[in-house]
Amino acid sequence: MKPNVAWVRSACLLLLLPLMAQAEVYTSIQELTAVFSLERRVVAALTNYLGDMETRLARIRKYLQEYEQVSAEGVATDEGIMERLAGNPVHAFHLMKRLTVDWRHIEDQAKKDYWINVVEAMSGGVGGRGGLSVRLPAEEDLHGAAQALVRLHDVYNLNMTQLVRGNVWGVQSYAELTAQDCLYMGKHSFNMGMYPRAIQWFEEAYTLAGLEGNATVTQDQVNMFLNTAIKAYDESTLTRPELGHSVPTSLQKENETTKVVQYRLGDDLTPQEDAQNFQALCRGEKLLSYRYLASLTCFYDHRDHPYFFLMPVKVERHYLQPELLTFHDVLSDFEINHIKGIAKPMLARAMVQGHQGKGNTVSNTRTSKVGWLDDSFDLIIQKVNKRVEMITGLSTNVAAEDAEMMQVSNYGIGGHYNPHHDYLLVDKTEDELRFNIHPRELVMGDRIATFMFYLSDVTRGGATAFPRLGTAVWPSKGSAAFWHNLKRSGEGDVSTLHGACPVVHGSKWVSNKWIRERGQFLRRGCTLRPED
Structure with missing residues (x-):
């Protein structure tokens, strides 16, 4: 018995829904790359399907045209037309041909389910055909991608007109936005409380709607949202006046957006100042004085290890105290590809520590x-960990619990990590340490x-910014940033607050090696000065 095709298709889609619901594609460029590859296969299947459908429709049109030619010989109301047609031997022959050969072809094509090839192309990625498994985007991914674009526009103060026309911070492409897209971005900005940005998106949507002839959305529809955003913005500036100056908007003149902003550095910054410094550093602005920058140098260093006396390490200093360094060319391309290769199957959504230390949770802050890669299972990882130990002078022995396993991260659309401290314990209360920490x-x-x-270069964005130090480390494939999270006294160094700037364009891969206090007793001693 032949199964019902429609029922089989419905069953396939029902099987796919749970997998699609678990999709979280936008948080990883690796996932996005796989989906783009899947879409290419689906498009090829759709192209074949379209060709088959056009062939089928052409055959039906030919049947109808032949019949219309025959019926045109008489008048439809003429009672003798059918008899006259039947009396014509050629018409009779064509009638037999249409209802045998031609109709059989039409019927056979109608029975074939060409759409199943498209379903198979899609399910081949989702179901894991050939050992592959591709997550399909869900509505959550659409929201995440929109929020990423909103975040990029906000942090980098991207030119709205250029952005919607495919110019992403100087990288031109055919990826343009419609009026409906801008309206969607404006809604997200509004829901996030970013009223000035929402106004910009709505204004651009209004302009594009006019240029499009109200094709994707009408100007009247946009105008309703625009008026609501302006009203919310006005009300917010009455209760919180600082919001009126926090983000440059199209409500202000263009020359006002380029005015010089005074940035303050130090450990006593307000959250607003931290955020302001962070965004400025992400944009590439210099917050340190030229005199201080002149004191920073690049040099070769043997790191007090015999191995580096013959082949010293290339060091770039970004800050003096606390010391913030970049070690260049410490990983080869082979090692990078190897690390990424074994990490790709293990990638999962990054978690952050829950509220009051209660477990781990997914957060929009990252x-x-x-x-996570355990060096006990891979010789290359062991070799890299040993190199970290030689460079830093600190123990990286995972088995002895002197350090954590290597963490590999791949950032997605607008991938970022809000400013945070890497230390986990020194800022906790005794009750939190007792009840919430393992x-x-x-x-x-x-x-x-x-x-x-x-582990990669980044085309635009993706720096590691330290808002309280006023400096940033920019991604350079094969290099590594290094800093101490704790002072020699064991206290947390609050000035090491740092975050990952959103990735504007390109793919960002990093690998973190966190070194713990255990095993460092004879490697980094205390001093008599508590501030050290």
Whole structure:
């Protein structure tokens, strides 16, 4: 018995829905790349399907045209037309041909389900045909992608007109936005409380709607949202006047957006000042004085290790105290490809510590996917960890719990990580340490230092910014940033607040090696000065 095709198709789609619901594609460029590849296969199947449908329709049109030619010989109301047609031997022959050969072809084509090839192309990625498994985007991914665009526009103050016409911070493409797209972005900005940005998106949507002839959305529809956003903006500036100057908008004149902003550095910054400095650093602005910048140097260093006396490390200094360094060319392309290769199957949505230390949770403050690599299973990872130990002088022995496993992260659309501290314990209360922190974490001690490899270059954006120090480290494939999270006294160094700037264009891969206090007792000693 032949199964009902429609029922089979419905069953296939029902099977796909749970997998699609789990999709979270926008948080990883690796996932997005796989989806683009899947779409290419689907488009090829759709092209074949379209060709088959056009062939089928052409055959039906030919049948109808032949019949119309025959019926045109008489008048429809003439009672003798059918008899006259039947009396014509050629007409009779064509009638037999139409209802045997031609009709059989039409019927056979109608029975074939060409759409099943498209379903198979789609399910081949989702179901894992050939050992592959591709997550399909869900509505959550659409919202995430929209929020990423809103975030990029806000942080980098991108030119709205250029952005909607495919110019993303100087990178031109055919990826343009419609009036409906801009309206969608404006709604997201509004829901996020970013009223000035929402007004910009709505104004651009209004302009594009006029240029499009109200094709995707009408100007009247946009105008309703625009008026609501302006009203909300006016009300917010009455209760919080600082919001009226926090973000340059199209409500202000263009020359006002380029006015010089005074930035303050230090450990006593307000959250607003931290955010302001962070965004400025992401845009590439210089917050340190030229005199201080002149004191920063690049040099070769043997790091007090015999291995580097013959082949010293290339060091770039970004800040003096606390010391913030970049070690260049510490990973080869082979090692990078190997690390990324074994990490890709393990990538999962990055988690952050929950409220009051209660477990881990997914958060919008960090959009990336991560995997953890244990050096006990791979000789290359062991070799890289040993290199970190030689460069830093700190123990990276995972088995002895002196350090954590290597974490590999891949950032997605507008991938970012809001400013945070890497230390986990020193800022916790005694009750939080007792009830919310696993005893193993207490044995390992806090994260004394961070060694962060850059596994890729980034076309635009993606810097690691330190808003309280006023400096940033930009991704450079094969290099690594290094800093201490704790002072020698064991106190947390609050000035090491840092975050990952949103990725504007390109793919960002990083690998973190967090070194714990355990095992560093004889490697980094205390001093008599509590401020050290």
